[in-house]
Amino acid sequence: MAVLERGWRRLISEVGVRFDAPEAQERFRRAGQTVDDDGVVRFDPDFVLEQAALAPSSFTLRARNPERTVRIGGGDAVFGSVAGPPFVRRGDERRDATFADFCDLQRLTQAFDDIDLPTILPCEATDLPIDSRHLDMALAELTLTDKPFHGALFSGDKTRDGIAMAEIVFGGPDAIEETPVLWSVVNVNSPLRYDVAMIDVLVATAERNQMTVVTPFLLMGAMAPVTIPAALVQQTAEQLAGVALAQLVRPGAPVMLGSFLSHTDMQSGAPGFGGPESTIGLLASGQIARRFDIPWRAGGGGLTSSPLPDGQAMTEATNTMLAAFLAGTNFFLHAAGWLESGLVASFEKYVLDVELLRILKEQFAPLVVDEAGLAFDAHVEVGHAGHFLGAAHTLERFRDCFYRPFVFTTSSYERWARQGGEDSVARAGTVWQETLARYEQPPMDDSVREELEAFVARRRRELGD
Amino acid sequence: MAVLERGWRRLISEVGVRFDAPEAQERFRRAGQTVDDDGVVRFDPDFVLEQAALAPSSFTLRARNPERTVRIGGGDAVFGSVAGPPFVRRGDERRDATFADFCDLQRLTQAFDDIDLPTILPCEATDLPIDSRHLDMALAELTLTDKPFHGALFSGDKTRDGIAMAEIVFGGPDAIEETPVLWSVVNVNSPLRYDVAMIDVLVATAERNQMTVVTPFLLMGAMAPVTIPAALVQQTAEQLAGVALAQLVRPGAPVMLGSFLSHTDMQSGAPGFGGPESTIGLLASGQIARRFDIPWRAGGGGLTSSPLPDGQAMTEATNTMLAAFLAGTNFFLHAAGWLESGLVASFEKYVLDVELLRILKEQFAPLVVDEAGLAFDAHVEVGHAGHFLGAAHTLERFRDCFYRPFVFTTSSYERWARQGGEDSVARAGTVWQETLARYEQPPMDDSVREELEAFVARRRRELGD
Numbered sequence: 001m002a003v004l005e006r007g008w009r010r011l012i013s014e015v016g017v018r019f020d021a022p023e024a025q026e027r028f029r030r031a032g033q034t035v036d037d038d039g040v041v042r043f044d045p046d047f048v049l050e051q052a053a054l055a056p057s058s059f060t061l062r063a064r065n066p067e068r069t070v071r072i073g074g075g076d077a078v079f080g081s082v083a084g085p086p087f088v089r090r091g092d093e094r095r096d097a098t099f100a101d102f103c104d105l106q107r108l109t110q111a112f113d114d115i116d117l118p119t120i121l122p123c124e125a126t127d128l129p130i131d132s133r134h135l136d137m138a139l140a141e142l143t144l145t146d147k148p149f150h151g152a153l154f155s156g157d158k159t160r161d162g163i164a165m166a167e168i169v170f171g172g173p174d175a176i177e178e179t180p181v182l183w184s185v186v187n188v189n190s191p192l193r194y195d196v197a198m199i200d201v202l203v204a205t206a207e208r209n210q211m212t213v214v215t216p217f218l219l220m221g222a223m224a225p226v227t228i229p230a231a232l233v234q235q236t237a238e239q240l241a242g243v244a245l246a247q248l249v250r251p252g253a254p255v256m257l258g259s260f261l262s263h264t265d266m267q268s269g270a271p272g273f274g275g276p277e278s279t280i281g282l283l284a285s286g287q288i289a290r291r292f293d294i295p296w297r298a299g300g301g302g303l304t305s306s307p308l309p310d311g312q313a314m315t316e317a318t319n320t321m322l323a324a325f326l327a328g329t330n331f332f333l334h335a336a337g338w339l340e341s342g343l344v345a346s347f348e349k350y351v352l353d354v355e356l357l358r359i360l361k362e363q364f365a366p367l368v369v370d371e372a373g374l375a376f377d378a379h380v381e382v383g384h385a386g387h388f389l390g391a392a393h394t395l396e397r398f399r400d401c402f403y404r405p406f407v408f409t410t411s412s413y414e415r416w417a418r419q420g421g422e423d424s425v426a427r428a429g430t431v432w433q434e435t436l437a438r439y440e441q442p443p444m445d446d447s448v449r450e451e452l453e454a455f456v457a458r459r460r461r462e463l464g465d
Numbered sequence: 466m467a468v469l470e471r472g473w474r475r476l477i478s479e480v481g482v483r484f485d486a487p488e489a490q491e492r493f494r495r496a497g498q499t500v501d502d503d504g505v506v507r508f509d510p511d512f513v514l515e516q517a518a519l520a521p522s523s524f525t526l527r528a529r530n531p532e533r534t535v536r537i538g539g540g541d542a543v544f545g546s547v548a549g550p551p552f553v554r555r556g557d558e559r560r561d562a563t564f565a566d567f568c569d570l571q572r573l574t575q576a577f578d579d580i581d582l583p584t585i586l587p588c589e590a591t592d593l594p595i596d597s598r599h600l601d602m603a604l605a606e607l608t609l610t611d612k613p614f615h616g617a618l619f620s621g622d623k624t625r626d627g628i629a630m631a632e633i634v635f636g637g638p639d640a641i642e643e644t645p646v647l648w649s650v651v652n653v654n655s656p657l658r659y660d661v662a663m664i665d666v667l668v669a670t671a672e673r674n675q676m677t678v679v680t681p682f683l684l685m686g687a688m689a690p691v692t693i694p695a696a697l698v699q700q701t702a703e704q705l706a707g708v709a710l711a712q713l714v715r716p717g718a719p720v721m722l723g724s725f726l727s728h729t730d731m732q733s734g735a736p737g738f739g740g741p742e743s744t745i746g747l748l749a750s751g752q753i754a755r756r757f758d759i760p761w762r763a764g765g766g767g768l769t770s771s772p773l774p775d776g777q778a779m780t781e782a783t784n785t786m787l788a789a790f791l792a793g794t795n796f797f798l799h800a801a802g803w804l805e806s807g808l809v810a811s812f813e814k815y816v817l818d819v820e821l822l823r824i825l826k827e828q829f830a831p832l833v834v835d836e837a838g839l840a841f842d843a844h845v846e847v848g849h850a851g852h853f854l855g856a857a858h859t860l861e862r863f864r865d866c867f868y869r870p871f872v873f874t875t876s877s878y879e880r881w882a883r884q885g886g887e888d889s890v891a892r893a894g895t896v897w898q899e900t901l902a903r904y905e906q907p908p909m910d911d912s913v914r915e916e917l918e919a920f921v922a923r924r925r926r927e928l929g930d
Contacts, residue, residue, distance in 0.1 A: 040849060094878070229840075266864070268875055356780055373692040374468065398731040408781070410770040411772070413809075
């Protein structure tokens with residue numbers, strides 16, 4: 001840890017972090033940091049730590065359905081859907097993602113209790129006009145789900161649109177500033193640079209006391225050196241520089257230390273997810289985040305480079321998801337539906353990931369070891385070489401004593417073959433189709449919905465779409 | 466831990482463990498334990514602990530190729546192939562396993578350095594006569610691989626045949642007793658019973674100072690109560706009773722505490738592998754084994770109930786394999802090729818499991834954090850928002866800085882589709898076929914081979930096959 005501590009201090013003070021927006025440069029200059037003509041800020045590491053100490057170690061993120069409100073930080077963990085893919089895979093079909101896919105993914109996120117946070121980009125809505133699609137996406141996210149709102153992304157203006165819509169839903173400006181209702185992800189332009197758009201999102205989010213997830217996206221070999229310690233100190237320097245800016249904008253603004261650390265396949269040049277680099281990145285990032293006592297977001301559990309939701313995909317997904325659990329992750333982004341290094345939102349993988357999540361949630365629940373659990377009477381009853389199927393202890397508990405899968409099977413071969421002999425992808429396909437068929441849209445006051453729609457219509461006109 | 470300690474002590478002393486063989490009853494009676502007319506031995510727990518303390522905490526298991534010799538126990542981990550399946554799956558074909566399949570699986574185990582231990586039963590040789598097939602299987606294992614010998618299984622007589630063959634290969638009786646060369650698995654007839662055949666295998670192995678893996682096979686709900694603490698104390702009582710017998714037969718005989726703890730699906734009655742029960746069983750069993758300072762064998766990483774080597778299979782396999790790593794397992798049995806709750810040896814899953822193993826071995830290697838790894842010069846060289854692909858630090862390390870998969874892919878979708886668009890099962894199929902095509906049989910002295918063949922021919926005649 002001392003080597004890493006020395007590493008980020010040296011990096012942030014000697015090489016520094018470049019902030020492209022004059023507003024950010026000016027804030028850091030006024031705070032006594034050294035800013036050169038190119039916008040490179042050379043930080044006093046102790047100043048950075050003082051700023052980081054202003055960030056809350058845990059906080060509430062409010063949902064429009066109070067039962068969906070979550071705690072961020074401490075011992076709590078929340079799970080978000082995939083975000084970002086331009087493509088979708090539904091069964092054997094892989095194609096450009098559309099708004100219809102987007103809405104279906106929001107419906108799945110609403111339907112599965114295991115996923116706490118929808119994202120504003122479970123896939124791109126490539127069939128909508130680019131300047132105004134964020135309005136349609138935000139409206140759909142807000143109306144198809146009643147979970148916390150990922151309203152802020154892309155740019156400062158679009159983030160302000162998201163915040164305006166949140167004000168409509170959550171009771172106005174004061175209400176959302178009292179308890180955060182919305183979150184943004186700020187991806188650093190690694191190495192060591194924040195561009196104008198990202199700074200703008202960060203400022204727009206922080207100034208209204210909403211949650212900013214400051215996330216260096218580091219593929220070693222491309223955006224970071226090829227050694228994990230170097231990537232870790234770069235990640236820390238980049239995270240803390242962003243957190244420092246957020247705290248200058250509004251002391252106490254809720255932030256998360258984001259991590260998205262994996263590697264570039266040095267033969268193909270493609271990103272690699274799900275192997276040792278991803279998991280060591282997760283475990284180390286969690287330890288470092290706890291050092292600063294700021295909630296942290298893992299790049300994700302469920303990551304994979306596989307083009308199909310097959311054995312490779314689920315090996316890599318399980319490996320990263322389990323590592324993220326072990327790493328004490330507070331926010332698992334991309335926890336359901338990520339495929340093909342994030343280029344594809346897979347409906348089948350979404351369902352398989354939910355099964356994985358349920359298994360791991362059960363697995364990480366503390367084991368109760370007490371006298372009742374020892375079942376001594378059952379042993380006295382059954383004795384030597386009998387069986388426990390009919391024991392009183394079994395009959396009392398058989399309904400809920402074990403985890404029950406909903407996609408995975410323990411069927412005998414013969415029974416499974418009789419039922420169609422489907423692999424787990426095919427079975428997952430049936431599940432998402434049935435889930436969409438059963439989906440019920442959560443209620444929303446007509447007046448709120450009308451106000452949201454009017455806002456979207458007005459902004460769409462202003463944006464010329 | 467105190468609850469579990471009280472639990473196994475009460476169980477082994479008050480309910481006791483039944484040993485069906487008079488020989489075992491007599492040994493325990495002479496050692497001062499209470500034995501009733503049914504062969505139930507009620508143990509003094511402190512006697513059991515004294516016996517367990519005679520077992521070595523680590524030892525060497527010798528291979529006929531000295532480079533393949535392994536250490537059992539301590540911080541060392543060894544990996545064994547699947548054992549036991551009556552069926553095989555090769556591609557889309559699932560059928561009764563044959564001796565040809567058996568030999569091919571031995572060849573894979575020889576070819577992959579990641580698998581340290583072949584088994585005498587990677588699948589059944591259902592096309593060979595049942596009374597003598599153990600001779601053909603032992604001969605094939607000994608000649609197709611040069612790794613340590615799993616020569617002992619099934620019965621005392623068959624175990625003695627395996628030992629006789631080991632004597633031929635390893636230089637006679639004294640040589641094999643000096644350093645163990647062979648291992649047997651003794652599966653307890655749970656709950657709380659050892660039958661005559663298993664006692665016979667245990668005695669035959671221990672009296673010649675070979676390695677005995679004492680393994681309760683506990684599916685909660687059937688062979689054990691439905692609560693994990695009860696299964697753990699039963700497992701401990703059964704393990705220690707077997708270890709006590711082995712140490713009475715030969716003080717200091719090498720033994721392992723085996724664990725195979727999962728559950729019965731209470732709806733289907735089928736065994737369930739790979740979920741929370743399997744992994745919690747692994748983690749708890751590892752902790753308990755360390756308490757007794759005896760090497761321990763995990764039921765396995767790589768376990769699954771899936772009928773296909775698909776996403777379910779690899780989720781469950783990864784979950785159990787990672788748990789077995791975390792549990793400090795000394796011997797991972799069934800680490801490659803297990804499918805369908807152990808009924809099927811899958812050639813494709815064998816290959817996928819090897820990829821999984823390689824990932825995890827890399828993942829669990831200690832991370833070096835030092836000044837060189839911080840790559841400060843690379844950061845100075847690249848600065849802000851460049852990339853590291855051409856940095857000197859990258860060029861020095863790019864060949865081996867990251868894990869390189871051999872079945873998994875990071876290819877772009879377009880490239881992968883051009884190459885055939887195969888899922889990981891199809892790609893694994895290509896790998897095992899190529900591996901078998903490249904297989905080279907390890908050398909063996911002609912005189913040794915002839916003596917082995919003569920032994921097999923003689924015993925076959927004696928057995929009437």
